[in-house]
Amino acid sequence: MDNKEISQAVIGRLPRYFRFLGELKDEGVERISSQELSDIMNVTASQIRQDFNNFGGFGQQGYGYNVAYLYEEIGRILGLDKTHKLIIIGAGNLGQALANYTNFDRRGFLFKGIFDCDPSLYGKKIRSMEIRPMEELEDFVKENEIDMAVLTIPKASAAQVARRLSHTGIRGIWNFAHVDLDVPDGIQVENVHLSDSLMKLAYNINRSENQMLPGFESQLMDEK
């Protein structure tokens, strides 16, 4: 039932399905067809059915999908039935902001510690958790069976920290540093490159402005 590799395009859509299904569930909706979900989410019904069928049949002909069941199944596929223990490395503004973001807990991402290399921060408490010195990193990860590390450190030190982490048994790195990390197989990296995202927005703003004033050249444009 398992074993065929699922494309990252599909995986990337699962959290959005999960979110909409959660909302429907909260609204008390019991069943939904791919067509109804299509209308709400603005994706084709065909894509919805194809996506779900990558994991086996969650629906029933003539009926549709049971919202609560589908929600649960997608959560399971995403690994949200398991808990993850995470640490944050880098107690700057972003690191502290993420540490304070309690919503992750609800999904089983448990905040277990935060590290920094700045001695003036040692001992400062964030969500009742002391900021720890980097020297304690390896021991802490092993002793507490941490499986995820959040990297909110400057790009200059990210590669080195990733290398240290790769010997600790960590399973995934959520990387906010603006570099491509090079880690061994078996360690997953998920990048959040905020400046890349902002640049995309800048591009699209520009593009739409150019479309609105369809200048000179495009008016001269004649087909071949």
Next chain:
Amino acid sequence: MDNKEISQAVIGRLPRYFRFLGELKDEGVERISSQELSDIMNVTASQIRQDFNNFGGFGQQGYGYNVAYLYEEIGRILGLDKTHKLIIIGAGNLGQALANYTNFDRRGFLFKGIFDCDPSLYGKKIRSMEIRPMEELEDFVKENEIDMAVLTIPKASAAQVARRLSHTGIRGIWNFAHVDLDVPDGIQVENVHLSDSLMKLAYNINRSENQMLPGFESQLMDEK
């Protein structure tokens, strides 16, 4: 020379090219071939040439690409030659963290103001900028010709704030709220859904763990 729509797949790669070229430039590298860049970036040389040629020829046969020139051109394509004035709406942990992130300034994203609806925050200063009440939003955007708004508010209020923004002449919304915003044409939305990203990481960790202990079923698996 313009006018053909560029796919978002290509746009999404531009910031990464930009980053690598910036680094090469800083290292004093003068020219680079698509093959050399391919080796560094782990994408095919063919894709690199195709991507660049969407915007016209930046290279020269037999020579390759001039690093400084290519860097500049990609920056221009991304709209980084223009400055953008942005405000942050929501002065919570994340909003304050982004406000303090001075690196965006270097790329022409100028932090012009921060808003919140919590009166106890009014007047508090972040980067020498007072937190403003939401009532002032519309006037402020118009008077200061703000073109981008960063939404770091709870999902419950995001839709309403987006609606208010859509009447101010804003051009783009960088949305950190965990909802899909519905805005008029001509306003660009770039989403940063952190919890979606974290879920993808959880999925990939799970997947790799299942691959490593290739249990029972996969051993029984025989072709067709």
Next chain:
DNA sequence: TAGATTGTTAATCGATTAACAATC
């Protein structure tokens, strides 16, 4: 049973890669 809607196969579309002629 008839109607609805899935699961799944086939067709289409778009993106990536390969190949090579053009040209510096």
Next chain:
DNA sequence: TAGATTGTTAATCGATTAACAATC
């Protein structure tokens, strides 16, 4: 000029959409 490497066309691959038989 010969060698290198682009720009660009053609081939391949993968993802999305359409269609419809299976079935609840």
